[in-house]
Amino acid sequence: MQWLPPSELTTDSSPRLPVHIFTLGRFDLLINGVLLQFEGRGPRRPLELLAALIAAGPRGSSVGALADQLWPEAEGFDAYRALITTLHRLRRLLVHRHAIHFGAGRLRIDPTVCCVDAWKFEQALSAVRNRAELVSALALYRGPFLADDESAWALGTRARLEQAVARVTRRLWTGSSGQEERSTSWAGVATVGDMGAVGVGI
Numbered sequence: 001m002q003w004l005p006p007s008e009l010t011t012d013s014s015p016r017l018p019v020h021i022f023t024l025g026r027f028d029l030l031i032n033g034v035l036l037q038f039e040g041r042g043p044r045r046p047l048e049l050l051a052a053l054i055a056a057g058p059r060g061s062s063v064g065a066l067a068d069q070l071w072p073e074a075e076g077f078d079a080y081r082a083l084i085t086t087l088h089r090l091r092r093l094l095v096h097r098h099a100i101h102f103g104a105g106r107l108r109i110d111p112t113v114c115c116v117d118a119w120k121f122e123q124a125l126s127a128v129r130n131r132a133e134l135v136s137a138l139a140l141y142r143g144p145f146l147a148d149d150e151s152a153w154a155l156g157t158r159a160r161l162e163q164a165v166a167r168v169t170r171r172l173w174t175g176s177s178g179q180e181e182r183s184t185s186w187a188g189v190a191t192v193g194d195m196g197a198v199g200v201g202i
Helices: 044-056 063-070 076-093 117-127 133-140 152-173 179-185
Strands: 002-004 019-022 028-031 036-037 099-105 106-109 114-118
Touching: 019 117, 028 076, 044 063, 044 076, 044 106, 044 152, 063 076, 063 106, 076 099, 114 117, 117 133, 117 152, 133 152
Parallel strands: 019 114
Antiparallel strands: 002 036, 019 028, 028 036, 099 106
């Protein structure tokens, strides 16, 4: 693997966190200010575990559920052992061991160590109260969540993001009034890049 200086596309509003994970439109890791790149496909299993944890959200997922998702054909203990081995590999990859928290039978990404762009996008959407905040939130969207990943958790997260955008835009649309206001104010938020239509008419 190679360590490269970050490009302009890797900037983020939380520079003090040591690990930045980009999943919207790409799957990149920025660790201690440098962009991690791999020769070939990279460490497949650790990256799959990371993707599954991102899709699970800040609360993470149970060890049993992760083992079943990633090793569906393995016996119980074999799947658990494979998960623990993969966890160790992922922690080494992220450099900061505490980036992945393991406790009470659950794994989760530690938000005090890692910044996840998809989570920031969802948080920004949940805080939207007006059109200006919606435009600001949509600016965080850089493309489909893990676009090349066809796993169930990736597809589910993509759908959840689409639904979140549709829900917010429809709520604000319902609350707006005046045809002229609607036609000018909503022109920039009718769609979200490759996410497609979000239910806002112009």
